[in-house]
Amino acid sequence: MPSCSTKCGRTAILKRPKTGDVLCKDCFFEAFENEIHFTITKAKLFTPNSTVAIAASGGKDSTVLAYILKLLNEKYNYQLKLLLLSIDEGITGYRDDSLETVKKNQEDYDMSLKVLSYKDLYGWTMDEIVAAIGRKNNCTFCGVFRRQALDRGAHLLKVDYLATGHNADDIAETVLMNILRGDLARLSRCTSIITDSGDGIPRVKPLKYCYEKEIVMYAYFRKLVYFSTECVFAPNAYRGHARVLLKDLEKIDPSVIMNIIQSGESIKVNQTVNMPTLTNCTRCGYVSSQEICKACVLLEGLNKGLPKLGIGKSSKVKRLLEEHSLKEKSISKNNCSNSNKTCENTIIDKDFQCLCLGKKESVQIDQLPLDKLTI
Amino acid sequence: MCSVGDDDFENDLQKVMPVIKNVILSETCNKCRARPPLVVLRSKDFYCKDCFLTGTTHKFRALLGKSRLIRPNDIVLVHHQIGHPSTALLHFLRSALDLSTPKKLQFKPVILFIDNQYHLTVKERLDILTAVEQEVNSFEFNLYFISFAKYIANPDSIEELITTHDLTISENDKDELDSLVKTKCSLTNKNDIKTLFQRQLLLDVARHLKCKFVFTPDISIDIASQLLSNVSLGRGSHISVDTGFCDDRDEIVKILKPLRLFDMKELALYNKFNKREPLCVRQPEINPYSSIQDLMKTFVNNLQSNFPATVTTIIKTGDKLTVEQTGLQICTLCKNVLSKATPQLRAEDSTNFSHLISTQIPDQSYSREERYLSLLDTFEKEEYGNKDLCYACYKISNHMMGY
Numbered sequence: 001m002p003s004c005s006t007k008c009g010r011t012a013i014l015k016r017p018k019t020g021d022v023l024c025k026d027c028f029f030e031a032f033e034n035e036i037h038f039t040i041t042k043a044k045l046f047t048p049n050s051t052v053a054i055a056a057s058g059g060k061d062s063t064v065l066a067y068i069l070k071l072l073n074e075k076y077n078y079q080l081k082l083l084l085l086s087i088d089e090g091i092t093g094y095r096d097d098s099l100e101t102v103k104k105n106q107e108d109y110d111m112s113l114k115v116l117s118y119k120d121l122y123g124w125t126m127d128e129i130v131a132a133i134g135r136k137n138n139c140t141f142c143g144v145f146r147r148q149a150l151d152r153g154a155h156l157l158k159v160d161y162l163a164t165g166h167n168a169d170d171i172a173e174t175v176l177m178n179i180l181r182g183d184l185a186r187l188s189r190c191t192s193i194i195t196d197s198g199d200g201i202p203r204v205k206p207l208k209y210c211y212e213k214e215i216v217m218y219a220y221f222r223k224l225v226y227f228s229t230e231c232v233f234a235p236n237a238y239r240g241h242a243r244v245l246l247k248d249l250e251k252i253d254p255s256v257i258m259n260i261i262q263s264g265e266s267i268k269v270n271q272t273v274n275m276p277t278l279t280n281c282t283r284c285g286y287v288s289s290q291e292i293c294k295a296c297v298l299l300e301g302l303n304k305g306l307p308k309l310g311i312g313k314s315s316k317v318k319r320l321l322e323e324h325s326l327k328e329k330s331i332s333k334n335n336c337s338n339s340n341k342t343c344e345n346t347i348i349d350k351d352f353q354c355l356c357l358g359k360k361e362s363v364q365i366d367q368l369p370l371d372k373l374t375i
Numbered sequence: 376m377c378s379v380g381d382d383d384f385e386n387d388l389q390k391v392m393p394v395i396k397n398v399i400l401s402e403t404c405n406k407c408r409a410r411p412p413l414v415v416l417r418s419k420d421f422y423c424k425d426c427f428l429t430g431t432t433h434k435f436r437a438l439l440g441k442s443r444l445i446r447p448n449d450i451v452l453v454h455h456q457i458g459h460p461s462t463a464l465l466h467f468l469r470s471a472l473d474l475s476t477p478k479k480l481q482f483k484p485v486i487l488f489i490d491n492q493y494h495l496t497v498k499e500r501l502d503i504l505t506a507v508e509q510e511v512n513s514f515e516f517n518l519y520f521i522s523f524a525k526y527i528a529n530p531d532s533i534e535e536l537i538t539t540h541d542l543t544i545s546e547n548d549k550d551e552l553d554s555l556v557k558t559k560c561s562l563t564n565k566n567d568i569k570t571l572f573q574r575q576l577l578l579d580v581a582r583h584l585k586c587k588f589v590f591t592p593d594i595s596i597d598i599a600s601q602l603l604s605n606v607s608l609g610r611g612s613h614i615s616v617d618t619g620f621c622d623d624r625d626e627i628v629k630i631l632k633p634l635r636l637f638d639m640k641e642l643a644l645y646n647k648f649n650k651r652e653p654l655c656v657r658q659p660e661i662n663p664y665s666s667i668q669d670l671m672k673t674f675v676n677n678l679q680s681n682f683p684a685t686v687t688t689i690i691k692t693g694d695k696l697t698v699e700q701t702g703l704q705i706c707t708l709c710k711n712v713l714s715k716a717t718p719q720l721r722a723e724d725s726t727n728f729s730h731l732i733s734t735q736i737p738d739q740s741y742s743r744e745e746r747y748l749s750l751l752d753t754f755e756k757e758e759y760g761n762k763d764l765c766y767a768c769y770k771i772s773n774h775m776m777g778y
């Protein structure tokens with residue numbers, strides 16, 4: 001049994017993928033927490049006496065984030081008011097379990113919890129949207145609305161910061177994805193630890209330099225309760241490719257994750273390259289490349305009884321208006337791709353893959369082989 | 376964490392990652408619209424033989440011409456390797472030199488072959504040297520040989536190392552690279568070190584032969600996989616010089632990549648139509664998981680066959696990046712400009728801090744806050760990295776002898 005790298009005299013129980021050092025449980029806790037404190041103070045993430053909304057999904061990242069922010073806030077006297085912000089899409093059966101977990105977090109950490117539904121944010125639940133537009137296009141709504149929900153929620157609650165649980169793996173994956181997409185604007189800003197969605201509420205990522213595996217180990221050894229189910233929404237194709245690539249790279253050398261972030265942080269875009277300018281939606285103020293953001297266009301369509309407005313290219317809007325006068329002949333059937341023949345699900349993602357909850361299975365600590373991580 | 380909702384781009388998958396549909400054969404060539412097509416490129420462009428050859432030749436000359444770097448009578452060192460790209464490169468050059476029109480190339484190529492295929496037997500390597508000599512002679516170019524191993528052992532005596540024939544090689548050559556590195560050096564780091572040395576070799580030989588330019592035979596998949604490897608090794612800030620058309624790190628010799636926008640199919644067809652058969656060599660068996668570079672090659676190869684447009688996108692992304700023009704401080708290993716110190720927190724700082732905190736004895740007689748402050752104090756006093764090396768070179772230097 002190797003002894004802890006800090007020479008504290010105890011036996012090590014885990015090997016850190018980030019540094020290769022082996023640590024005992026107590027030294028790991030202190031190291032992991034102090035590193036996040038280091039990130040928060042060095043990157044000046046918060047100013048004292050502010051209110052911070054923690055985006056809470058019930059998953060491991062947001063659970064660990066909430067736990068550690070509370071702990072550091074007390075130990076190092078940040079003087080922050082912390083609250084949990086959760087979004088309920090209103091998809092029957094989808095969020096119920098994870099919301100239960102968030103409620104448990106609220107009790108455990110003694111933080112106030114605000115659950116905002118799509119109804120609160122947009123005036124429509126996802127189930128209502130599906131009923132209004134049929135099954136074929138609701139993926140567009142779902143994606144667009146999910147994107148803005150946290151920002152709108154933070155705005156509604158008038159908080160000063162929105163903290164999300166993005167970890168180092170997520171950031172590295174996004175760098176790779178933006179290279180595959182050739183998206184220079186996002187490539188140059190995706191490694192920022194503080195971003196602005198245009199509403200003046202900074203989005204901060206205190207776990208930016210934390211390895212996903214270490215987050216899992218931390219949650220495991222602290223016995224934190226979290227909802228360990230894989231997200232039922234499939235990632236887009238680029239993110240899918242980037243994710244597989246990153247997992248393979250990590251197998252060869254775990255330090256690749258920090259290398260990729262370091263690369264992303266030091267990449268410089270040639271000044272002569274035209275970058276799309278981002279403005280703010282004239283209706284809701286959300287960052288958008290258009291005058292009116294996609295969510296506002298979709299909402300307008302729903303509210304006017306023309307739900308397909310805004311799906312597809314804007315040039316098609318006119319044609320859609322014409323088409324609208326013709327009665328919809330039939331609503332396309334849900335071809336459940338999860339071989340769930342009796343699938344009643346109405347949520348279909350961009351690639352028209354059924355996101356039925358049939359594939360929802362509890363995953364053993366995110367399928368990470370803990371026995372390989374621990375010694 | 377769950378990333379759904381993070382990606383606020385619209386359904387642009389069809390634009391950048393289009394799935395190849397069944398090719399519908401066209402009746403006539405896309406270019407001349409007269410002759411029947413013989414060639415399909417990128418699953419959508421149909422060309423007859425004549426139009427394909429004209430287009431390919433034009434593509435080669437256009438890239439060189441556009442750069443306006445090379446002057447008449449400049450000598451260009453061509454790094455020759457085994458395979459379609461190198462054979463096509465020699466053919467491009469010979470046919471452009473033989474023109475009698477104003478488009479005739481005015482510079483003078485000399486060819487360099489590096490003996491570095493250490494997975495082969497000595498006999499196989501000797502056979503290759505003979506075959507390369509025949510191939511290059513058939514194009515009527517002058518050829519030099521050099522041994523990579525001998526260069527590593529003795530980088531300062533280029534004059535004795537380069538030869539026009541009878542290169543001395545031995546079974547022990549393959550051990551030479553290992554003598555540079557410590558035993559625990561990973562294959563990823565070895566590959567990285569090899570790349571740095573090969574670049575230096577090309578520059579040294581070019582200088583010795585009074586060449587102002589070097590041509591390398593890298594094609595699109597080489598560029599894309601190098602770019603992704605760069606990102607993964609922490610060399611993101613060097614992408615534009617490492618993968619761009621012109622590597623101008625050296626004051627005298629510029630390294631150019633004239634084939635960087637070609638793919639293998641184009642060059643293989645070009646050789647076929649010109650009745651040129653490139654040399655073959657027994658390829659080493661590669662486990663894609665043995666190194667980052669090998670994994671990236673496999674990844675890009677898969678992209679090339681399933682999403683060829685994505686390979687182009689990766690290269691274009693690189694073309695829009697630049698190097699930090701901050702100071703004159705140069706990394707002594709890779710010769711890239713060193714990033715200047717920034718007050719912003721970077722991944723490097725976080726890793727250094729994590730390593731420090733994982734190796735310091737926590738003194739339990741102090742409070743948690745006092746322990747943190749003393750640790751921070753140690754962190755800030757400590758010098759990290761090496762002021763003469765960039766982030767990635769510092770990491771590999773830990774595995775090299777003499778550092």
Ligand SMILES: [Zn+2]
Nearest residue numbers: 004008024027
């Ligand atoms: Zn310990």
Ligand SMILES: [Zn+2]
Nearest residue numbers: 281284293296
């Ligand atoms: Zn809007």
Ligand SMILES: [Zn+2]
Nearest residue numbers: 404407423426
């Ligand atoms: Zn033609």
Ligand SMILES: [Zn+2]
Nearest residue numbers: 706709765768
């Ligand atoms: Zn360097």
